Amino acid sequence: MQGENNAGEKTPLFAIHDASVVRASKTILHVDDFTLHEGEHVALLGPNGAGKSTFIQLLTREVFPLYRDEPPVRFRGNPRPQLTDVRRALGVVSSTMHEQIRVHLPSVDIVVGGLFGTLGLPKQVEVTERDRQLALDALERLGIPEVAERDVMTLSTGQARRVLVARELIRDPQVLVFDEPCTGLDPEGMYHVRETMSTLAAEGRSIILVTHYPEDIIPAIGRVMLIKNAAIFADGPKEQILCDEVLSNLFDVPLVVDEHDGWYSMRGQYGA
Known part of the structure; x- marks a missing residue:
C-alpha cells in the first residue's frame, strides 16, 4: 500500500x-541516490559485469550494503522490511532461472510452484483446486493455456520463459523484475516476452x-538507468538517454541508436 511522508508526498516503492x-x-556497486515509485517502470542497461545484477539483488535483499547509521535501502519507507514482504511484492524472471529447470513436470505444476517459491511442487504439499485454477488463469493471461499439461522440458524456449x-504472476506481485528476459530466445520468443512485459505494464x-539491448525496452518504459564501472552512469528519460553519444560512452565503442514508434535499436558504427 502506498503511504505518504510528512510532506504529503507518496512514499517511494524503493529508495x-x-x-x-x-x-x-572491492566495491562492486555504489548507488548515490535512486528512487522508484509504485507503478513506475525502469530499464537498467549496461555492459557485462557493470553491476546490474547486484543492483537487483539490493532490491530483493539477496545482498546487503555496508552498514550506515541510516539504512541505505528502504522498501515502502521501511528501513528494515520483512523479507517476506519484499518477496510478496516482487516477482523475478531471469534466463538463469530457465536454465535451472531440469524436471519433467506439466507446465501447470511449474506455475503452481510459484506459490511456494520452488521450481515444481515441494514434497508433502497438497495442491488445492484453487491453486491449480490460479495457475491456469496465469497461463491464460499470457496467451499459452494450451501448454498447461505439456511437459515443460518439451516447450520452446519462448514458451518456457512465459511459463516462468x-x-x-500467480502470486499477484506489484513489481515484475525481468533480468535479461530475452537471452537465448529466437525472434518469436522475444516478441512474446516483450508483449508480456507490455501487458503487465498496462x-x-x-x-x-x-x-x-535497447531493443528489449518496451514503449511503456519511459525511464532508463545506465550502470557502468559499478556505479550509476546516467538516469533519466529514455529520449535523452538512448542516443548515440551516451550509449557509445557507456559501451566504449561507436554506436548508432535508431527509434521507431517508441522502440529503440542499437547498431555498431563501423569504420567510424
Whole structure:
C-alpha cells in the first residue's frame, strides 16, 4: 500500500541512498541516490559485469550494503522490511532461472510452484483446486493455456520463459523484475516476452528490466538507468538517454541508436 511522508508526498516503492556493496575489499556497486515509485517502470542497461545484477539483488535483499547509521535501502519507507514482504511484492524472471529447470513436470505444476517459491511442487504439499485454477488463469493471461499439461522440458524456449512469468504472476506481485528476459530466445520468443512485459505494464504493475539491448525496452518504459564501472552512469528519460553519444560512452565503442514508434535499436558504427 502506498503511504505518504510528512510532506504529503507518496512514499517511494524503493529508495536507495549511499549504498555500497563490497566483496573481497572491492566495491562492486555504489548507488548515490535512486528512487522508484509504485507503478513506475525502469530499464537498467549496461555492459557485462557493470553491476546490474547486484543492483537487483539490493532490491530483493539477496545482498546487503555496508552498514550506515541510516539504512541505505528502504522498501515502502521501511528501513528494515520483512523479507517476506519484499518477496510478496516482487516477482523475478531471469534466463538463469530457465536454465535451472531440469524436471519433467506439466507446465501447470511449474506455475503452481510459484506459490511456494520452488521450481515444481515441494514434497508433502497438497495442491488445492484453487491453486491449480490460479495457475491456469496465469497461463491464460499470457496467451499459452494450451501448454498447461505439456511437459515443460518439451516447450520452446519462448514458451518456457512465459511459463516462468506465469509462475511469478500467480502470486499477484506489484513489481515484475525481468533480468535479461530475452537471452537465448529466437525472434518469436522475444516478441512474446516483450508483449508480456507490455501487458503487465498496462495492468499497472511496475516493470524493472535488466538488459544489454535497447531493443528489449518496451514503449511503456519511459525511464532508463545506465550502470557502468559499478556505479550509476546516467538516469533519466529514455529520449535523452538512448542516443548515440551516451550509449557509445557507456559501451566504449561507436554506436548508432535508431527509434521507431517508441522502440529503440542499437547498431555498431563501423569504420567510424
